[in-house]
Amino acid sequence: MKRFLSAIAITLVFALLAACGSNPASPAPKSEDPSPAPDSPAAPAITKLVIGLDDQFPPMGFRDDKNELVGFDIDLAKAVCDKLGIEAVPTPIDWSAKEFELNGGKVDVLWNGLTITDARKEAMLLSPAYIANAQVIVVRKDSGIKTLADLSGKTVALQEASSADEAYMACSAAGTEKELVKAPENISLFNDLKIGRIDAVVIDKVFGDYYIAENGEGLLEILEEQLADEEYGIAFKKDNQELADLVLGALDELVKDGTAAQISQKWFGEDRILFSYTK
Numbered sequence: 001m002k003r004f005l006s007a008i009a010i011t012l013v014f015a016l017l018a019a020c021g022s023n024p025a026s027p028a029p030k031s032e033d034p035s036p037a038p039d040s041p042a043a044p045a046i047t048k049l050v051i052g053l054d055d056q057f058p059p060m061g062f063r064d065d066k067n068e069l070v071g072f073d074i075d076l077a078k079a080v081c082d083k084l085g086i087e088a089v090p091t092p093i094d095w096s097a098k099e100f101e102l103n104g105g106k107v108d109v110l111w112n113g114l115t116i117t118d119a120r121k122e123a124m125l126l127s128p129a130y131i132a133n134a135q136v137i138v139v140r141k142d143s144g145i146k147t148l149a150d151l152s153g154k155t156v157a158l159q160e161a162s163s164a165d166e167a168y169m170a171c172s173a174a175g176t177e178k179e180l181v182k183a184p185e186n187i188s189l190f191n192d193l194k195i196g197r198i199d200a201v202v203i204d205k206v207f208g209d210y211y212i213a214e215n216g217e218g219l220l221e222i223l224e225e226q227l228a229d230e231e232y233g234i235a236f237k238k239d240n241q242e243l244a245d246l247v248l249g250a251l252d253e254l255v256k257d258g259t260a261a262q263i264s265q266k267w268f269g270e271d272r273i274l275f276s277y278t279k
Contacts, residue, residue, distance in 0.1 A: 046108075046243070046246075047086055047087060048081075048086055048087035048088070048089050049077070049080075049081050049084075049087070049089065049109065050091050050106070051077050051088060051089060051090045051091060051107065051108070051112075052098060052101055052102060052106070052110045052111070052112070053069075053071075053073065053074070053090055053092060053093065053110075053111060053112035054092070054093070054113070054185065055092035056185040056186060057095075057112055057113055057185075057186060057204075058071060058187075058207060058210050058211060059072050059206065059207075059210040059267045060072050060073040060074075060113035060206065060232075061074050061090070061113070062187075069090045069092070071112075071267070072263060072266075072268070073111050073113065074090050075263045075266070075267070076111075076130075076251070076254075076263050077090070077109075079254055079260070080247055080250045080251050080254065083250040083253060083254060084247075091106075091107055093106065093107060094184070095112075095159070095162070095184070095185070096159075096160050096161035096162075096184060097161075098161075098235075099120075099124060102235060102236075102237060103123075103124075103237055108240075108243065109234055109236055109243075110124070110234070111234045113206065113207070113232055114232055114233055114235055115133065115163035115204075115232060115233075116129060116232065116233040117163065117166070120235065123238070124238055125235065125236040125237060125238050125239075125240060125241065125244055126233040127233045127234040127235075127236075127248050127275075127277070128233065128248075128275060128277060129231030129233055129274060130231075130232060130234070130251070130275035131231070131264075131272050132230070132231050132232075132272065132274060133204050133205055133206050134226045134227070134228065134229050135164050135168070135202060135204065135205070135226065135227040135228045135230060136202075136203060136204075136205045136222045136223065136227065137151070137200050137201070137202055137222065137227070138190070138203055138208045138212070138220055139193075139199065139221060139223065140196070140221075141218070141219060141220065141221050143200075145200060145223070146223065147223065147225060148171060148172055149172070149173070151199070151200055152173070152177070154177055154199035155179045155180075155181060155197075155198045156168070156177045156180050156181070156198070156199065156200045156201075156202065157180075157193070157198045157200070157201050157202070158183075158189070158201065158202040159183060159185060159203075160182035160183065160184060163228075164204065165182065167202065167230075168180075168202045168227060170228070171227050186201070189201045190220075194217075194219055194220070204230075205226070209222070231274075234247070234251075248277040249277060249279065251275060251277065252277040252278075255273055255276065260273045260275070261273055
C-alpha cells in the first residue's frame with residue numbers, strides 16, 4: 001500500500017514539474033499594423049458665407065425682373081465663394097442697421113457698396129478698397145438745378161444712415177434746402193424724383209450712373225459738382241481676422257487671374273477694380 005501511494009505521489013510530482021516547465025501558450029500573432037493613412041484634407045473653416053446687402057442698390061446688389069438677387073457685388077462674392085469651395089448666401093438686411101446685423105451674427109460680411117469711413121473702421125474690420133465711388137446729386141434735366149447753390153429752397157432726398165447722408169451734411173448746401181427727406185432705400189427716391197415729388201437725390205455715383213442708363217428715360221442728370229470721393233470696402237466683425245484673410249486672399253487671387261476684371265466689365269463696361277491684399 002505504501003509503495004502504491006509513493007508511486008502516485010512521484011507521478012504527481014513529475015506531472016507538476018512538466019506543467020511548470022512547459023512554455024506558456026504563445027499569444028495569437030498580431031496582424032501587422034496597417035500603414036498610416038495619408039493625412040485627410042483639412043475641412044474648410046466655414047461651409048458658407050452669409051453676405052449682408054441692400055437689395056435695392058443697383059448695380060451692386062438688387063432684384064431683377066424675376067425677383068432674383070443680382071449685381072456686381074453679388075457676382076464678385078459668389079466668385080470668391082466658388083474659389084473657396086463654399087456656398088454664397090446673399091441676404092438682404094435693413095441697411096440702416098447694418099453694423100448691428102453684422103456684429104449680432106446675422107451675417108458674416110457686409111458686401112454691397114459699403115463706403116469706407118473712419119467711423120466704420122472703428123466699428124468693423126474693413127478690407128482695403130476694391131472699387132472707387134463718389135457722392136453726387138441727381139436732378140431732373142428740366143429742374144433748373146445746375147449747382148449745389150441751386151438746392152436752396154428745394155426738396156432734397158437721400159438714404160438714411162448712409163454715406164450720402166454724411167456727405168450732404170458736410171456740403172455747403174446743407175441747411176439751405178426747403179426739406180430734407182430720408183428714406184430706408186434709394187429706388188423709391190428716384191421714382192419720386194422723376195414725377196417731381198422731390199427735386200434732388202444725393203446718391204452714390206455708381207448707382208446714379210446705372211439708374212440713369214437703365215431707367216432715366218432721358219429725364220435725369222448728375223450735377224458736375226461732386227460731394228465726396230469715396231471707396232468701397234468689405235466689412236467683417238472686428239475680431240474676425242481669420243475670415244477676412246480667407247475671403248480677401250481669395251479675392252486677391254481673382255483680381256490677379258482676371259476674373260474680377262471680367263465681372264467689372266459685365267456691370268460697368270470697364271475694369272474698375274483697384275484691390276490688392278497682403279496678410
